[in-house]
Amino acid sequence: MTSTRTDRWLRLDGTTNTRDLGGLPTLDGGTTVPGRILRSDNLQTLSDADVHRLVTDVRLREVIDLRTTAEVLLEGRGPLRALAEVTHRHFSLLPERGHHTDVFAVEESEVTDLPADWAESILPRQVADTDAGEPPAVRSYLGYLEHRPDNVLGALRALAAGTDGAAVVHCAAGKDRTGVVVAFSLAVAGVPHEEIVADYALTAEVIDALVAKLAASPTYAEDMVTRDVASHTPRAETMDRLLRLLDERHGGPQGWLTGHGFGAEEQAALRARLRD
Structure with a gap:
């Protein structure tokens, strides 16, 4: 197995878990192309230098945000939201309280009218209705696929459509929700199972800094302190189990993806985003 521990990390002032999906080996002997799709934790605290680097050097043109509406509104506008050349798309993979047809249209720098119970929907533990014997993280990932397949597909369609530049897919930590969308993207691009698992587990290298960053935000602080760092750390066996279940149940x-209407043409477009 070729190691994913390379210079794919993008070291920014305002994030701790940003890396490029380029440079990964594929089953046909190729590699994924750098500068097409990035994965990241929350982008709210990017510095001016980060924004310049992303937009000018990396040519970032699209943000795929997997957070809940409550997370987006409570965190407020990030610096990339001020740039007309960067398109933002929102696809929550978790349950929502209330409904907004366009979360970014109602996003404000200071939120004053969120319903009181929205605090309960910031990081809900969504799990699959079955598979009670699976580890909690695996059940959560299966829950995304069972309860929010429309938004999993929406995020992948946004990545497949592409732009003349790079896209970044992110959630709060860039490990769970982002990890599932990235796993599907890499699988379609022909990256082998073990390399997808290794990329997922790479977040463990920065988990201390990541937890500390989220704990400094009122939005996530309680969730960070009620569990220890080990419980937040992604484990290779979690993604390995998810991929094995997908193999067993869906091929x-x-x-x-095919069974949910994301067919050969769309898969080819997503593959091309990372390969051609």
Whole structure:
């Protein structure tokens, strides 16, 4: 197995878990192309230098945000939201309280009218209705696929459509929700199972800094302090188990996508985003 521990990390002032999906080996002997798709934790605290680097050097043109509406509104506008050349798209993979047709249209720098119970929907523990014997993280990931397949597909369609530049997919920590969308993207691009697992587990290298960053935000502080760092750390066996279940039940991530209407043409477009 070729190691994913390379210079794919993008070291920024305002994030701790940003890396490029380029440079990964594929089953046909190729590699994924750098500068197409990035994965990241929350982008709210990017510095001016970060924004310049992302937009000018990396040519970032699209943000795929997997957070809940409550997270987006409570965190407020990030610096990339002020740039007309960067398109933002929102696809929550968790349950929502209330409904907004366009979360970014109602996003404000200071939120004053959120319903009181929205605090309960910041990081809900969504799990699959079955599979009670699976580890909690695996059940959570299966829950995204069971309860929010529309938004999993929406995020992948946004990545497949692409732009003349790079896209970044992110959630709060850039490990769970982002990890599932990235796993599907890499599988479609032909990255082998073990490399997808290794990329997922790479977040463990920065978990202390990541937890500390989220704990400094009122939005996430309680969730960070009620569990220890080990419980937040992504484990290779979690993604390995998810991929094995997808293999057994659907013939792999591609089979799940086909069964949910994301067919050969769209899969080819997503593959091209990372390969051609």
